[in-house]
Amino acid sequence: MLFPQIRLESTFAQTELAIRKPIQEIQQPKAEMTFEQPKAELTIDRTPSRLSIDQTKAREDMDLKSVGRRIEEAAQQGYQDWLEGLARVAQDGNEMMRIEHGGSAIARQAKRNSEGPQDQFNIGWTPSHFSVKIDYDPGKVEIRFKENRPNIQVQTNKPIHEYTPGSTEVNLAKYQSLKIDFENLRHVGTGGYEQTI
Template identity: 35%
Template sequence: MNISTIQIHTTKAQIGMTTTAGRQSIQQPPASVDIWQPKADMTIQTKAGLMTIDQSQAWADMDRKHIFQRTREMAAEGMRKALEGTGRRAAEGRELADPYKGRNAIVAQAARHSTRNYETEPGLIPSHGSVKLNYEPAVLTIDVQVRPVENNTRANKPIIHYQPGDVNIQLKQYASIEFQVVNKTI
């Protein structure tokens, strides 16, 4: 027996694609740096310290006095001694003028003048605290005027080059259907 059958052959459609890749390049130029720092203004003023030492009392205690001080002291001592001498001579004159006291005035005066009394003190050792010290400390004044930084730095924009990609699509093969009748014997 002969049976007819239909055979169907299909071919799928094929699409072909060609692509060209896109390109991108980015360059970043360095920043334009312009920084400037002006010098600060600084002034320094000093007033020197002052130390005064007064040792005139110590020298006077050691009997090494300044000539002006010694002159004043000697003048005062001379004035005192002159007044004492004037008073003593006046008293001795009255003593000699009054012979009725019953004693020999000339002998008594000679005896008084024959003995002398000297007062001495240990010298060459100044008294405690006789050197006077005074100190005024130094004064230091510092004035600084700071100048701000001048920053004129500019950032440069990036350089971007872009070339877009391309896609081409084409049909490589068309779809097709084939029908065939085949007789088969069974």
Template identity: 35%
Template sequence: MQIPQLRMESTFAQLGLSMRKPIQEIKQPQAEMNLSQKPAELNIEQAKTELQMDSSQARANIGIMTSMQFSDTNAAYGREKWLQTIAEKSQEGDRLMRIYTRENAIAEIGREKGLRVLEGGYRPPSTSNDEGVDISAQARPVVISVKRNGMSINPVTKPPELSYTPGKVEPYMIQYNNLKISVIGSHLDQMM
């Protein structure tokens, strides 16, 4: 006798995954330094050299005198003559005082004075062989000043640029689950 049997066939479900990887991009823009160098300032000052020439002595040596030199020369000449006169009067007094020498002092003194009048009066000082030009030069130092203006830095930093595309996982069915039940060996309706 044939016993009816139930036969079951099942298939498992198969699940598939569609994956898209995430994308992350990082870009770092270059920073800007913005350097600026200011030129240094250099100042050079050269003061004028002083040159002084005094030719008054040379002019006096050839007889051309300034009013001050002429008055100084006359004053010196007058002083010299005054001292000579004092000395002569002192000597004449001494000679007149010596009566015991039996000299005719008054007549001798008169004769000497008469001869001196014939010799002449004022004579300018003799010229010298020296040129008499005084030259002096005064050099001034060079003044150098340096001013450093330095440099300036104005950096501009830029933040990193980030872009992110998130990943995605999408499931899909490769095969759905299935269960088949069938009856074997029976005259029953096999359709269920």
């Protein structure tokens, strides 16, 4: 015996998602920096050293005199000799004026005028000690230094930020469905009428 059957076949609806991702762009411009370093200032004041050597006395000790010095010495010696000669002549004249008192003045004068001064000799140094005079001034050096600090200027730049938000679209990819099927289903009407559904 065949029983009537009703068959139902259904499918669910299906959705689809269209996703657009967000876009984010960040740019960081570099900072702008200016840097200046002024030069340091250095001043040096120098008084040069001075060395003076006077060897006039040493040269005179070695009889290496200048012409001016020789003329000066000759003039002084001539004046001294003139004074000594004048004194000698005056002394001789005084002795001759008193010749009547006796004492043989002529013999004494002759002996005195014929003998020269006695030469003297002693150990000496040529040139003499400390005859070269040295004078030394070491001079001075004064250093002044001034440092200048660097001049730094920095300008920061803000980041550039661009953002595009994402989106999601929901669509129906497949609609739901319901399929009904009958099996062994009959309709019996009046008068013996029968029909298969």
